[in-house]
Amino acid sequence: MHIVARTGIASFTAKRRYPRQRPVSFGLHHVSPTHPDSWIDAYFAAFADLPPRSLHHAIAAHLARMVLGGTPTNTNLSEAVLPLGMSRWATSYALAHVSDRLADSGRQAAFDQAIDALAGHLDTTRHELTDYGQRRRALADWSIPATDWAHITDGLPTRLQTSTWRWRHLPWDDRERVLSSVWIWYHATHGDRAYNAHMRRDWTDRGRLKPTAKYVSNRWRALTTRDGLYQALFDRLNTHLSGIARTIDSGGIAGWAVDPVPAPP
Structure with a gap:
């Protein structure tokens, strides 16, 4: 049996x-x-x-809705992701966009079957799965403490020669610490970068990104692809990430000193 619903978004009016x-x-x-x-x-x-x-986003919404139970609708699918720290509006758009694309290509039933198959896999392996909820709680307002950052960047080069007369300079300053903090959070929680505490929009300034958040967005690809000076940092962050993940997963986070992110005004 199927439940019929509408997307509720003007540009996506097909029944689902x-x-x-x-x-x-x-x-x-x-x-x-x-x-x-x-x-x-x-x-x-x-x-x-x-x-x-x-x-x-669409996969997360469907899995979360399965956990919460009840009859799925466009509204409660998008609301199901709120405990994951996700945006209801971004999820609503994702669900509508995916449904529209799948309807055009006649693949909706196959997608529903894929969701069901993944859910079956998670049921079967539930005792072996990562507790992302625990990681989200532990790292909710976290950033790399200054003392750890000094250790991570100790001895890293700050200049790279890109040609005979050109050098690239990259001081390992606080902006790089925040970039690295978001990177660790992203991989530890399997999160979405936009939902990290450092990436919150400034609603006193028309929802614009703050300068540090813009810096993170601009430098993200360079760190992810280990571009230039980021190669050595990437390797050290990977090691730091592994240690943090092991500590959280083992439950050893009581009294863990963290460097909190200032709350938005």
């Missing part, structure tokens, strides 16, 4: 038939805004043409 969902044994703490590549490769390879962010 939601399959009635079955009970699941995994929890919200096993669901994250983005998903491991192994899950995507195994269950969603046929949907590689969909925008990655929209695909991940």
Whole structure:
């Protein structure tokens, strides 16, 4: 049996038939805004043409809704992601966009089957899954403490010769510390960079990104691709990430000293 709903977004008015969902044994703490590549490769390879962010948001919404139970609708699917720290509005758009693309290509049923297959996998392996909820709580307002940052960057080069007369300078300042903090949070929680505490928009300034958040966005690709001076930093951050993940997963976070991110005004 299917539930018929409308997207509620003016540009996406096609009816959406939601399959009635079955009970699941995994929890919200096993669901994250983005998903491991192994899950995507195994269950969603046929949907590689969909925008990655929209695909991940749609998957997260469906999995979260399964955990919460009840009849799925466009409204409660987008609200199901709120405990994951995700945006209801971004998720609403993602669901509508994915549904529109799948309806045009006749692949909606296949997508629903892929969601169900992934849910079955999570049920079967629930005792082996990462507790992303615990990681989200531990790192909610976290950034690399200044003492740790000094240790991570100790001895890193600050200049790189790019040609005979050109040098690239990169001081390991506070902006780089915030960039690295967001990178660790992103990988530890399988989060969406836009939902990190450092990336909050300044609603006293028409919702614009703050200068540090802009810097993180501008430098993200360079760090991710280990460009130039970021190669050595990347390797050290990977080691730091592994240690943080082990500490959180083992429950050893009581009294953990963190450097909190200032709350928005």
